[in-house]
Amino acid sequence: MTNTLHKLVVNCETGEQTYVPLTAEEIAKREADEIAFLEAQAQREAEAQAKAEAKASALAKLAALGLTEEEANAIAGA
Amino acid sequence: MAITFIAIATTELTSGAASITFSSIPATYTDLYLVISGRTNRSGAIQDNIQLIYNGSTSSQADRRIFSDMSSIASFTDALLYPGLTTANSATGSVFGSTMVYITNYATSNSKVSVSQGTAENNASGGAMNLGVESWANSAAITSIQISSRHSATLQPSTTATLYGIKNTV
Numbered sequence: 001m002t003n004t005l006h007k008l009v010v011n012c013e014t015g016e017q018t019y020v021p022l023t024a025e026e027i028a029k030r031e032a033d034e035i036a037f038l039e040a041q042a043q044r045e046a047e048a049q050a051k052a053e054a055k056a057s058a059l060a061k062l063a064a065l066g067l068t069e070e071e072a073n074a075i076a077g078a
Numbered sequence: 079m080a081i082t083f084i085a086i087a088t089t090e091l092t093s094g095a096a097s098i099t100f101s102s103i104p105a106t107y108t109d110l111y112l113v114i115s116g117r118t119n120r121s122g123a124i125q126d127n128i129q130l131i132y133n134g135s136t137s138s139q140a141d142r143r144i145f146s147d148m149s150s151i152a153s154f155t156d157a158l159l160y161p162g163l164t165t166a167n168s169a170t171g172s173v174f175g176s177t178m179v180y181i182t183n184y185a186t187s188n189s190k191v192s193v194s195q196g197t198a199e200n201n202a203s204g205g206a207m208n209l210g211v212e213s214w215a216n217s218a219a220i221t222s223i224q225i226s227s228r229h230s231a232t233l234q235p236s237t238t239a240t241l242y243g244i245k246n247t248v
Binding site: 005006007008009010011012013014015017019022026030031033034037 | 086087089091093094095096097098099100101102103104224228229230232241
């Protein structure tokens with residue numbers, strides 16, 4: 001087996017198992033899929049971070065108004 | 079007693095591969111049961127997600143999962159099928175993840191629904207588990223199943239996959 005990436009195809013009718021080299025298109029799609037995943041993951045993490053920061057800011061403002069931590073958390077659903 | 083649970087095909091990788099595909103799946107069973115013992119070379123991670131593609135199509139797929147990395151639990155929804163886990167590069171050597179996928183009524187014209195569970199046992203600190211439901215809204219019978227890494231990593235040697243057919247008749 002060379003460094004060329006392969007896929008294994010198992011034919012359920014014949015039992016034949018064949019390693020087939022990936023096409024250039026298949027290799028490009030794998031790379032694009034991983035880039036898309038990383039971009040989506042970064043967006044999810046950014047949204048979660050923004051949400052956490054907004055919540056912390058809200059709790060701080062409630063504390064400044066004189067609410068106890070327990071009361072602030074009750075309002076924020078924490 | 080009639081045999082109702084039959085191994086249709088099984089394979090073990092002797093070298094790394096981008097994917098494993100079971101092709102020419104006969105339509106003579108009621109359900110399919112896929113069992114995978116897998117490891118990928120995804121870098122910097124203990125676990126990797128398995129991706130399934132039926133009949134070469136990634137359209138009309140839906141996936142809902144509850145995932146835990148053993149320190150927290152999260153839920154995910156995707157428009158692709160990620161029904162299980164393998165271990166990955168940062169996992170303890172020679173430890174493989176386990177995944178089981180039960181696909182009901184794969185040869186009917188209804189949507190193909192499955193339930194899955196997967197683990198990436200690390201035999202050390204860390205690890206992960208995944209419980210999911212998946213569907214493919216397509217009227218065609220499932221005739222091929224491609225197994226690959228969600229992260230486009232390479233399935234490692236000694237990864238095994240077995241496809242069982244289950245009949246509801248006795």
